[in-house]
Amino acid sequence: MSIEDQPRLSEPPAESARGQDGRPLQHAEAATKPVAVKAPREAQPRGAKIRGDRPIDQAEAAERFLAAPLHQAAHDARLWDLRTKRDTAAFGIPEWEELRELASAIKTHTLSRLDHYLEQFEAAAKANGVHVHWAADGADHNRIVHGILKDHGARSLIKSKSMLTEECGFRHYMATTGIEVIETDLGERIQQLDDEEPSHVVVPAVHKTRFDVAEVFARTMGTDPENDDAKYLAESQRMHTRPLILEADAGLTGCNFAIAETGTVVTCTNEGNADLSGNVPKLQIHSIGIEKLIPRIEHLGVFLRLLSRSALGSPITQYTSHFRAPRKGTEMHMVLVDNGRSERLGMEEFWTSLKCIRCGACMNTCPVYRRSGGLSYGATYSGPIGLIIDPTFNKRKYSTLPFSSTMNGSCTNVCPVKINIHEQIFAWRKVLAEEHQIPLLKQGMMKAAGQVLSRPAAYRAAIGAADSALKVLPRFAVYNPLNTWGKAREMPDSPGRSFHSWYKQNRMGKKAGAKTSAAKKDGAS
Amino acid sequence: MRIGLFVPCYVDAFEPEVGIATLELLERLGLDVEYPFDQTCCGQPMTNTGCHAEAAATEALFVRNFTGFDYVVTPSGSCAHQVREHLTAIPQTPEVTAVRERTYELVEFLHDVLKVEAFPWARFPHKVAYHSNCNALRGIHHAKPSELNAPAFSKPLDLLAKVSGIEVVKLARPDECCGFGGTFSVFEPAVSAKMGYDKVADQARAGADYVVSADSSCLMHQKGCADRVGVPLKFIHIARILNGATA
Amino acid sequence: MSARETTLATIRRNRPAGDHPLPEIPAFAPLVGDDLVAEFGERLQRMGGRVAEVVPGQDPFAAVRERLDGAAVIASAVPEIAGNRDLAQVALPADLADVDVAIVRAVFGVAETGSVLFTQAELQVNAVAYLAQHLVVLLDPADILVNIQAAYRRPDFARADYAVLHTGPSATADIEGVLIHGAQGVRSLTVLLLPRTEEGVGERSATS
Numbered sequence: 001m002s003i004e005d006q007p008r009l010s011e012p013p014a015e016s017a018r019g020q021d022g023r024p025l026q027h028a029e030a031a032t033k034p035v036a037v038k039a040p041r042e043a044q045p046r047g048a049k050i051r052g053d054r055p056i057d058q059a060e061a062a063e064r065f066l067a068a069p070l071h072q073a074a075h076d077a078r079l080w081d082l083r084t085k086r087d088t089a090a091f092g093i094p095e096w097e098e099l100r101e102l103a104s105a106i107k108t109h110t111l112s113r114l115d116h117y118l119e120q121f122e123a124a125a126k127a128n129g130v131h132v133h134w135a136a137d138g139a140d141h142n143r144i145v146h147g148i149l150k151d152h153g154a155r156s157l158i159k160s161k162s163m164l165t166e167e168c169g170f171r172h173y174m175a176t177t178g179i180e181v182i183e184t185d186l187g188e189r190i191q192q193l194d195d196e197e198p199s200h201v202v203v204p205a206v207h208k209t210r211f212d213v214a215e216v217f218a219r220t221m222g223t224d225p226e227n228d229d230a231k232y233l234a235e236s237q238r239m240h241t242r243p244l245i246l247e248a249d250a251g252l253t254g255c256n257f258a259i260a261e262t263g264t265v266v267t268c269t270n271e272g273n274a275d276l277s278g279n280v281p282k283l284q285i286h287s288i289g290i291e292k293l294i295p296r297i298e299h300l301g302v303f304l305r306l307l308s309r310s311a312l313g314s315p316i317t318q319y320t321s322h323f324r325a326p327r328k329g330t331e332m333h334m335v336l337v338d339n340g341r342s343e344r345l346g347m348e349e350f351w352t353s354l355k356c357i358r359c360g361a362c363m364n365t366c367p368v369y370r371r372s373g374g375l376s377y378g379a380t381y382s383g384p385i386g387l388i389i390d391p392t393f394n395k396r397k398y399s400t401l402p403f404s405s406t407m408n409g410s411c412t413n414v415c416p417v418k419i420n421i422h423e424q425i426f427a428w429r430k431v432l433a434e435e436h437q438i439p440l441l442k443q444g445m446m447k448a449a450g451q452v453l454s455r456p457a458a459y460r461a462a463i464g465a466a467d468s469a470l471k472v473l474p475r476f477a478v479y480n481p482l483n484t485w486g487k488a489r490e491m492p493d494s495p496g497r498s499f500h501s502w503y504k505q506n507r508m509g510k511k512a513g514a515k516t517s518a519a520k521k522d523g524a525s
Numbered sequence: 526m527r528i529g530l531f532v533p534c535y536v537d538a539f540e541p542e543v544g545i546a547t548l549e550l551l552e553r554l555g556l557d558v559e560y561p562f563d564q565t566c567c568g569q570p571m572t573n574t575g576c577h578a579e580a581a582a583t584e585a586l587f588v589r590n591f592t593g594f595d596y597v598v599t600p601s602g603s604c605a606h607q608v609r610e611h612l613t614a615i616p617q618t619p620e621v622t623a624v625r626e627r628t629y630e631l632v633e634f635l636h637d638v639l640k641v642e643a644f645p646w647a648r649f650p651h652k653v654a655y656h657s658n659c660n661a662l663r664g665i666h667h668a669k670p671s672e673l674n675a676p677a678f679s680k681p682l683d684l685l686a687k688v689s690g691i692e693v694v695k696l697a698r699p700d701e702c703c704g705f706g707g708t709f710s711v712f713e714p715a716v717s718a719k720m721g722y723d724k725v726a727d728q729a730r731a732g733a734d735y736v737v738s739a740d741s742s743c744l745m746h747q748k749g750c751a752d753r754v755g756v757p758l759k760f761i762h763i764a765r766i767l768n769g770a771t772a
Numbered sequence: 773m774s775a776r777e778t779t780l781a782t783i784r785r786n787r788p789a790g791d792h793p794l795p796e797i798p799a800f801a802p803l804v805g806d807d808l809v810a811e812f813g814e815r816l817q818r819m820g821g822r823v824a825e826v827v828p829g830q831d832p833f834a835a836v837r838e839r840l841d842g843a844a845v846i847a848s849a850v851p852e853i854a855g856n857r858d859l860a861q862v863a864l865p866a867d868l869a870d871v872d873v874a875i876v877r878a879v880f881g882v883a884e885t886g887s888v889l890f891t892q893a894e895l896q897v898n899a900v901a902y903l904a905q906h907l908v909v910l911l912d913p914a915d916i917l918v919n920i921q922a923a924y925r926r927p928d929f930a931r932a933d934y935a936v937l938h939t940g941p942s943a944t945a946d947i948e949g950v951l952i953h954g955a956q957g958v959r960s961l962t963v964l965l966l967p968r969t970e971e972g973v974g975e976r977s978a979t980s
Contacts (some may be wrong), residue, residue: 030949063715076723078949080698087671095800096674105795112792115783128933134776186955187946203946210948230950238956245956246866246903262930272902272942272957279898279934280865290779295794297929301921302797316885316920318819318943319957325933327898338779346786365672367702371719404713406706406720407573408659413672422663426611429575438575442712446576453534453570454582456563463538484711488718489749492539499537499544503560 031084032077034230035070035209042070044212047197047375053397055437058404061376062368065207075207076370082203083364085313086414093305102302104418107355110260110293111345117260117293118336124263125334128325135337138168145170145252145285148333149179152283154249160267160274161185162254163201163358164289164337167380167393182244184273186237193220199374199382202311202360207373251277253323255288256357257303261296264324265334268307268317275321285333286323290341291354303357306416310361344392349427353388355417362411362421368404377401384411388424391432399437402428463498528558529594531587531628533601533741534566540741546768547600547631553646553768554639558598561590569607572614573707581614588615588624596638597628600764602661602739603707605630610664630665631764632739636680643687646769650690654733655681656724656747657700658740667739671700681739681763688766694731701727705746721750725758735759737766802918808883809913809965816886819940820953821961832966836873836908839962843872843906849896850877850910852966865899874904874958878911879928881963884919887939888963891932898934902957907941909961912968 045068048061066072090096110117122132133148135141141164149157157179159165171192174181183192187204191197194216198204205213210228218225223236253274257266265286267274278284294303308317326332345351363369363383374382379390379398387405390398402425411421432438433446452458485491528551532544551558567587571580587608591597599605608628615621635641661667661681668679685691704710704720711717725747728736736758738744744760751758761770773781804811813823824835833840833853840846847868848855853875862868876895878888888909895901917923929935942957953959 029951030945032949034948034950059713059715062713066715066719072719074948081949091674093674093803098798102795102797105792108788109792109794112788112790115780115787118780118783134774134779136775136778140775184956185946186944190946205946208947210950213947230947231952233947234944234950234952234955238954241956242869246869264929270943270945271955273955275936276899276902276956279902298797298921298924300929301924304920304924312945314819315815316819316887316937316939318939318941320887320937320939322929322932322935324930324935327892327933336776336779338775338782342779342782342786345783345788351786351788367704367720368713368716371716371723403574403709404716406659406702406704406709406717408702408706409663410659410670410672410700410702413663413670426573429573430577431575433575433577442574443576443579446571446574446579450568450571450576450579450581450583453566453568454586456565456586459534459565484714485749488714488753489721489746490752492745492749495539495541497541499532499541500562502541502545503548503562507560508562 030078030081032074032081035074035211041211042068044068044208045071045373047199047373048378050378053394055397055400056378058372058376058378058400061378062372062404065373065376066371071207071209071373072371074209075373078206079364079370082312083361083414086310086361086364089309089313089315093309099302099306100416100418103306103416104355106294106299106302107417108352110295111291111351111354114290114293114345117295118290120260121258121263121293122336124261128263129332130263130325131331131333133333133335135335135339137339138337141168141287141335141337141339142170142173144335145287146174146177146179148283148285149250152249152331154179154283156180156182156244156248157250157252158182158184158245158248158277158281159252160254160269160277161188161204162252162287163380164254164287165252166198167339168337182241182248184241184245184276185269185271186234189237189241190216193217197375197380200360200363201358201381207375245276245280248281250283250285251281252285252287253277255286255292256307257294257300258288258292259297259300260293262324264297264322266300267321267323268304268319269321270318272319275319278321278323279327282330284323284326284330285335287335287337290336290338307357307359310359310414310416340392347392350388350392350424352419353385353424355419356385356389357417359416361414361416365410365414367408367410368406372404377404384421384425385419388421388428391428395432395435395437399432402432403438460500463500526556526595527593528556529591529597530558530560531564531567531591531597531599531604532560533599533604535745536600536741539745540762543600543741543762543764546762546764546770547598550764550768551598554641559594564590567604567607568612568614569604570708572607572611577614584612584615587612588621591624591628592620594627596634597624598631598634599628600631600739600762601741602630602632602658602665602667603742606660606664630661630739632661632667632681632684633665635684635767641684644684644767647688647767648690648769648771649688649766650771651734652692652694652732653685653735653737654694654696654728654731655685656703656736656738656743657681658738658743659702661739662700684763684767685737691766694733696727696731698727703743703747705743707742710746717746718750721746722754725751725754725756729756729758733758735761737761737763739763797921800919800921802884804883804918808916808918811883812881812886812916815883816940816963819886820943821886821940821963823963823965826964826966832964835964836962839873839906845871846873846875847871847900847904848875849894849900850875852910859896859900862897865897865903868897868900868903871900871904873906873908874900875908875910876901877968878909878915878963880923880926881911881916882920882923882937883916885939887923887937889923889928889935889937891928892934893932901936901938902942904958905954906960907938907958907962909938909963910966911963913965914967
């Protein structure tokens, strides 16, 4: 469909993309500058190479992302902008830190009695006329949903954004069934059309520039490849997707919160696509991770104040939708998915990662993520939260991810449910080293370092024997035979002598004298 | 009051003047400072890489060296954090926990324990960017991190405010990590260096002549990055400024 | 064992130790001023919506009259105005694809966010609030609640089959952060501050 066909109604200026006061709108508009028009075209860097269960080489993929400076700079600026907006929104609420505490405590409580709340939810949903299913894992989820669709003779399914279905590999599974799956979130649709995974839990195509999107849409929807205007691209997608929405036999949404007392599924979107998925077709399905439970409706009053402010810096998403019971003449199914969650609950150091509400704030603030791109993690969940969740799915494949962090702790401070993310990254490193899931080279280097650093004589020899910093640093400081330090940084100047030898020369045996000469009466309180 | 001076391995090897400044400063303030001669390292390189077993002997040596002091003081937020929060590869005997609890980073020791009111000898007539090491900031709470909705405070800036002539510039991303991250700097060199380039660019844009920090490791990384990309910044540890260095 | 039993049994086995009571939620002081109408309007505007006061005695739909006059298909779910598409007669939601303007009444508004609530009762056909190109919302100024916390103390959510808070129109910033309204749902949302009456406003307004 060409863009000229629609819309018939002209847009009055008062309702254009800016507020009527002319100020940038608070809820979604980036303060970042668009990628320069005259910029040379730069191919979109692709994500980590996936080779079965072999450990993901995040550093390698990140290096390729950094080699695309336009993409990297735009990505970093856009996500930092979200972090800044989050700060502004959070600082506008005096009780912000108390809300985080409450949200964390509600989640802790719910997870500590998850069996009870799941049974309560199931009973309420059934009483509402909803069909409730339980899926042990991703494959189970896919089979169940496929089965529901087959029973209804469905040929197409529209869906809104759901990290759970990504986790289950749902789209890939459905590709073999002959039932068409259509993503209706713009970012997610871009990723689907480009046959790429979402790179971020909230803004799935944030690693792409508008030039990349223009290329994908030209290739898959026949838009003008030279037109990279974001509004043109978004409108083209609307026109292209709308007939698919109207004709769909079924709709599927994820779930932000599941209310135990009422059996309600709550979704939070900005585009309204979850509402289209739930309200247009005759058959609606909601996929729910079992950790999404919260006890009561009133608790939404805590979580909703945190979610969008943490994610985008807006006070609330455009749509907050509460699906409780089917419309007349339609069917409503809910699929409760475990997929490792009940096992994770038993991991003493890691179970609180189940509190995550998928706001993406930890990704936006993460300096490593902003410079690597979400696809460099080669996993459904990227960034800080991914580092601590992914190894629970596959310890070998994701063994490298907890090392893709400087453990700076900013993620922990922005987390609206107060998951101690950087401490869990630290804890995962220990688990992985103990289970020999880190490279032999790395472990060998650490063993050698430990042997030298625990023996004063050997340590002194290592420092003393070196006549320049170039030799000192790799051998002594990090035992790195590759000198990756010097590749991108200058080596530190060699001071000529260590503190130790200065001390020996200047203070040993005449300590008392040295002290007196330096001591001054003033200054100390 | 008996003070044990811990000079981290980086400082020992690359910035001995930071160790000297720390020693002299504490002595100026009238303290009895000892430097246990057999000290090496706090064990952080191994622990942060997950290799706790490999860190055990180094940790045991640290505790042997520093047992019996009223305070252990070190010019490194990162090492103080390691000792206080992560020195756990060896059995937690009363001796071990005592050393851990008594270990302070220099800034917090001056600010919280000594409550130093003035550094009359200190004058630093330059524009400086203060760099918060992440462990100092979020691990041992040097200052209010930018993420939290809480009253502002900063121990290092409180101390620098007592230095005459100094001007602290404002960064666009005040406490963004510089990318050092210990062994991260060598295992993920590309991202680490890029973070460093961005950091020094922010500091230079803000008009700083010097970058000041309580951690030599971050400064060494940033200096390496600045020198590589040709950003004309100078780097200096806060201990040296507080001890009276003027450039 | 079924997936259900396996999951529940695993949860029971792995239940985190310790007592983790459910916290009481304190009543937080509202962050909006006393003039809820003004606060609501200001916040809705920042979320991309628009609010129009209705002058008594004048055309309550004056603010959207131009839009209504230019619309071919109007679906009204309110007694205050008649549309030309009867929602009661809609067989399939998809039949509403050609609606230009939909008019519905909100259960309540929320000053803290500029949100309005609808349930299936107000919408008649839920999809009309998404398939229409433009949404016009009638809101009684007396129905504006102070904040989200107050909203979730209302019984509507537990009772309704479907309840939804709209805060401005459909929006996306998925391409380079450029804000676009009408990503999939409505392109605009206009709130008319119009008190409820027993049978709607006295004069029924024609569509043109």
